[in-house]
Amino acid sequence: MIKFKPGNLRVPQFQRPVYVVAGGTTDYRKHYPEYKLEELCMMAFRMLLEENDLKLDPLEVKGLINMACYGEFADHFQDQLLCEAKVHDYLGLDPLPNVGIKTGGATGGYTTLIGANMVASGYANCVLVLGWERMDEVDTRTGNFYISTAACKDFETRLARMYAAYYAPMARRFAHVFKVKEEIRAAIAVKNKGYAWMSPFAQQPAKLTIEEVLAGRIACDPLRMHECCAMSVGAACMLLCDEETAYKLSDNPMRLYIAGGTHTLRVADRRNMEIPLLPHETPGMYDWMEKELNEPYPGFQSFLASRFAAYMAYRMAGITKEPCEELDLVELHDAFTISDLQTYGDIGLRPYGREEEYITSGDAYYGGRCPSNLSGGLLGTMHAVGATGIFQGIECLWQLQGKYDKFHGEPKMWERFGKKKPADWQSLQIPRRRRALWISHAGVGSHVTCGILVNPEEVK
Amino acid sequence: MKKSKQQVKKTTRTPARAKGKKPVTKKRLTAGLKKPEVKFIGTPMKVEKTEPAMVIQWPRTLTHHHTYGLLTPFFEGLKQGVLRATRCPTPGCEKGLWLPPRADCPDCHARMEWVELPNPVIGEIFTFTRVEYPGYGIELSYPYYQIDVKIPGCCTIMKGYLIRGEAKIGMKVKAGFRTKKPTNTILDLYWEPVD
Numbered sequence: 001m002i003k004f005k006p007g008n009l010r011v012p013q014f015q016r017p018v019y020v021v022a023g024g025t026t027d028y029r030k031h032y033p034e035y036k037l038e039e040l041c042m043m044a045f046r047m048l049l050e051e052n053d054l055k056l057d058p059l060e061v062k063g064l065i066n067m068a069c070y071g072e073f074a075d076h077f078q079d080q081l082l083c084e085a086k087v088h089d090y091l092g093l094d095p096l097p098n099v100g101i102k103t104g105g106a107t108g109g110y111t112t113l114i115g116a117n118m119v120a121s122g123y124a125n126c127v128l129v130l131g132w133e134r135m136d137e138v139d140t141r142t143g144n145f146y147i148s149t150a151a152c153k154d155f156e157t158r159l160a161r162m163y164a165a166y167y168a169p170m171a172r173r174f175a176h177v178f179k180v181k182e183e184i185r186a187a188i189a190v191k192n193k194g195y196a197w198m199s200p201f202a203q204q205p206a207k208l209t210i211e212e213v214l215a216g217r218i219a220c221d222p223l224r225m226h227e228c229c230a231m232s233v234g235a236a237c238m239l240l241c242d243e244e245t246a247y248k249l250s251d252n253p254m255r256l257y258i259a260g261g262t263h264t265l266r267v268a269d270r271r272n273m274e275i276p277l278l279p280h281e282t283p284g285m286y287d288w289m290e291k292e293l294n295e296p297y298p299g300f301q302s303f304l305a306s307r308f309a310a311y312m313a314y315r316m317a318g319i320t321k322e323p324c325e326e327l328d329l330v331e332l333h334d335a336f337t338i339s340d341l342q343t344y345g346d347i348g349l350r351p352y353g354r355e356e357e358y359i360t361s362g363d364a365y366y367g368g369r370c371p372s373n374l375s376g377g378l379l380g381t382m383h384a385v386g387a388t389g390i391f392q393g394i395e396c397l398w399q400l401q402g403k404y405d406k407f408h409g410e411p412k413m414w415e416r417f418g419k420k421k422p423a424d425w426q427s428l429q430i431p432r433r434r435r436a437l438w439i440s441h442a443g444v445g446s447h448v449t450c451g452i453l454v455n456p457e458e459v460k
Numbered sequence: 461m462k463k464s465k466q467q468v469k470k471t472t473r474t475p476a477r478a479k480g481k482k483p484v485t486k487k488r489l490t491a492g493l494k495k496p497e498v499k500f501i502g503t504p505m506k507v508e509k510t511e512p513a514m515v516i517q518w519p520r521t522l523t524h525h526h527t528y529g530l531l532t533p534f535f536e537g538l539k540q541g542v543l544r545a546t547r548c549p550t551p552g553c554e555k556g557l558w559l560p561p562r563a564d565c566p567d568c569h570a571r572m573e574w575v576e577l578p579n580p581v582i583g584e585i586f587t588f589t590r591v592e593y594p595g596y597g598i599e600l601s602y603p604y605y606q607i608d609v610k611i612p613g614c615c616t617i618m619k620g621y622l623i624r625g626e627a628k629i630g631m632k633v634k635a636g637f638r639t640k641k642p643t644n645t646i647l648d649l650y651w652e653p654v655d
Binding site for chain 1: 515556559560587591594595596607616619629
């Protein structure tokens with residue numbers, strides 16, 4: 001059993017405020033032979049410098065950068081050690097310091113976390129946070145094998161060589177414990193792929209029905225192919241600054257809070273423990289789980305790492321009430337429908353055991369109290385792994401800045417990527433723009449970050 | 461993809477000719493040079509496509525020299541038909557057995573002790589999946605059931621596979637061992653229904 005001591009539960013504190021000022025991204029594709037990796041990174045970097053309404057010329061903005069943090073999931077995919085040096089040089093940032101960060105699917109989130117700490121500590125005033133993945137050098141089955149080496153190579157990898165096979169048992173146990181029908185998971189796939197329809201960056205937008213998802217091909221039972229994200233190629237970046245630099249560059253920078261959590265690589269090794277409570281939760285509220293279900297926590301149904309990251313991030317950002325009341329948007333790590341569903345309880349969108357109500361209540365949809373994955377998420381838009389936790393963050397940024405339409409609705413943005421804006425395109429700009437949260441998530445919950453952007457204009 | 465003029469324009473005159481000197485011939489170029497000492501001994505890469513960019517095939521064959529370290533008794537045990545777990549010897553620490561085993565206790569850092577589980581080892585399926593789309597290099601014929609097995613006395617829930625039958629949550633399963641022609645991997649441990 002994991003037992004906390006007071007030092008373990010110290011809430012992280014930045015030494016000075018950190019702001020997100022700008023974002024950039026490529027579109028995302030299964031295959032992207034048109035460009036080399038560093039060329040894709042340049043594409044995202046250019047967007048960051050040139051298209052975020054910054055108050056200085058692009059090269060003046062670049063002239064403020066004094067640190068770069070780079071996220072890349074797997075050297076296997078790039079087949080290039082020290083890819084960071086290659087990208088950094090290509091962007092013309094030598095001899096500034098840079099660091100590579102690797103935490104599986106949460107690489108983008110942790111790259112942001114490290115970048116934020118560079119600013120918070122005073123090491124840097126202006127940090128480029130950039131992530132990428134090039135997953136098209138190998139075929140899909142080889143890619144799946146590579147990813148499965150992020151399961152335990154001695155005890156798990158050979159038992160599937162496919163990551164869906166490590167999530168599928170959790171999906172089955174979740175359904176067994178909380179009596180959740182698979183239509184709920186299917187609804188998540190329908191929702192997120194549907195929102196991807198509005199994104200010029202999206203790799204696999206689709207208009208599906210719950211029936212079509214459930215009738216689809218099985219990857220690892222009970223997960224269908226439609227419930228699993230795809231191999232992806234692309235890059236995303238954001239610019240982090242201290243307060244003075246942030247307002248020098250932008251009239252509407254967003255304040256950033258971000259915290260991390262971890263848990264075992266193998267689900268097998270999760271031992272029973274007490275549930276750490278979020279600020280709005282009350283002692284005793286989960287006694288029923290132990291008494292009625294006799295189910296261990298976090299068991300196979302929840303992610304301790306996500307709970308721990310949210311536990312800290314909510315306290316950092318001063319979120320004390322029900323998260324659905326305080327947040328106007330969440331971008332969650334829907335690598336699989338089940339990981340999305342499990343996370344609802346971890347971050348308190350609903351109490352544990354009532355996760356499905358976040359979907360059935362309508363809260364999760366555009367127009368609902370706290371919509372999720374309006375970007376199209378990983379299922380619909382992208383999972384170029386090292387870029388993902390950064391892409392989610394910049395979608396939150398643009399939403400809070402009121403720029404959803406600028407980046408998703410301009411016909412020229414679609415044409416840039418060889419696409420045509422759909423005739424039935426609709427804006428997914430959120431009307432209230434106070435706070436947005438994103439979850440970056442690795443393994444079967446081995447590493448998670450919870451990032452929260454706060455709009456200083458709306459939250460005094 | 462558009463080609464720039466520079467890319468398609470062919471050079472028709474060598475710099476030497478342009479200066480009115482003698483044309484550069486192959487004979488002149490190699491005159492006085494010794495036989496090359498460094499030869500290309502590899503295999504030329506195959507060009508897979510030329511549009512929208514040149515893409516080559518870059519094959520890989522690799523062998524890693526992987527150690528089982530202090531867990532060697534576990535993998536040796538599978539070949540002998542026994543399942544070995546580890547236990548923390550420290551009083552008041554985690555009482556449950558570790559399977560997968562660990563050599564060191566994560567709570568108090570003590571070196572663990574080996575415990576041999578008496579056969580038959582009976583466990584219960586906690587959850588499972590039917591693997592229909594495995595990744596490259598899969599060594600089990602598929603589809604098959606990958607199962608998570610709750611073993612009495614363990615603080616962990618170990619992953620494995622069912623060698624026959626249909627998996628159900630709560631089903632009793634018995635550990636089996638690939639002692640003939642072992643694979644020297646975790647696949648030497650399998651589970652079968654308790655009939």
